[in-house]
Amino acid sequence: MVAEYLPWHQPLWEALSGRAEQAHAYLLHGPAGSGKRALAERFAAWLLCCQPQVEQACGNCSSCRLYQAETHPDLFYLQPEEPGKAILIGHVRDLVGSIQQTAQQGGRKVIILEPAEVMTTESANALLKSLEEPGPGTVFLLLSDQPSFLLPTIKSRCVLQACPLPPADMATQWLAEKLPETCSEERDTLLQLASGSPLLALEYARDGLLRQRAEVVEGVKQLLKRQSSASELATRWAKLPAVLLLEWFADWCQAALRYQLTQNEEDLGLADMQPVLKYLSGLASADALLQLHDWILERRVKLLRRAPLRQDLLLESMLGQWLALAQRKR
């Protein structure tokens, strides 16, 4: 494995690698898809390297070879057993036990912990002491999309490094290099859906998200025309990523609301939903749109916090409210 170089990380790289003395713990935080993991991997390889260069690990020393073979004994990962699950106290205790031993390569020990916000309170508390007094040469790299969910005691023990998304032109250029076979219009749509994150846009392209989006937009139209019911659609969308669906619907509420105020078509967002949103904004009251918007965002936070919500029931309820928007009079 070779840590990927992402061009928008250059200033972050300089901030991290240019420190006179390395901290014991860093929190790399920023929106999903800003490339925190790639940055952490590159930094970890550099911290472990026996002859680090200014821009990167040397790639040739014994440590670099172990890193590339993914067998470095002094590089540890702490993450949930499955995506979406919590990091449990047992995992933290195992890790703390391992890092108390001397570094096998005689250099540093690096721990990549991702996503930091899924540590339970117990796990976080079990980690605190190690964060505060790690052994010599131990460096923790905590990664988080949702740093507001972290305990303040964890955050205060880390050097915070914000990892923002790249500027639009850099994102466009990077994505064009990764997806040369797609047209620029498609790439722009992907980037817009990914809120400007090129990594997320690339993932969306690989997951066939544009096709899923078309399916959802078609479903919304069928719902409003009474050709499909809320429960039918909720069942049909059971395999789609729920958080993303909620984000789309929240965005649509907001776009309809904005259009009510401005009558500016640019406020309607991507072309695929413009006719629907225009139609809805003529029927629904601002209050109703705002209410549904807030309801959706509340559920989104619950999902992000891994509350046990049933996706089909949640979607059915949202779609029922969405349909009701078209029935209300201003």
Ligand SMILES: [Zn+2]
């Ligand atoms: Zn090296």
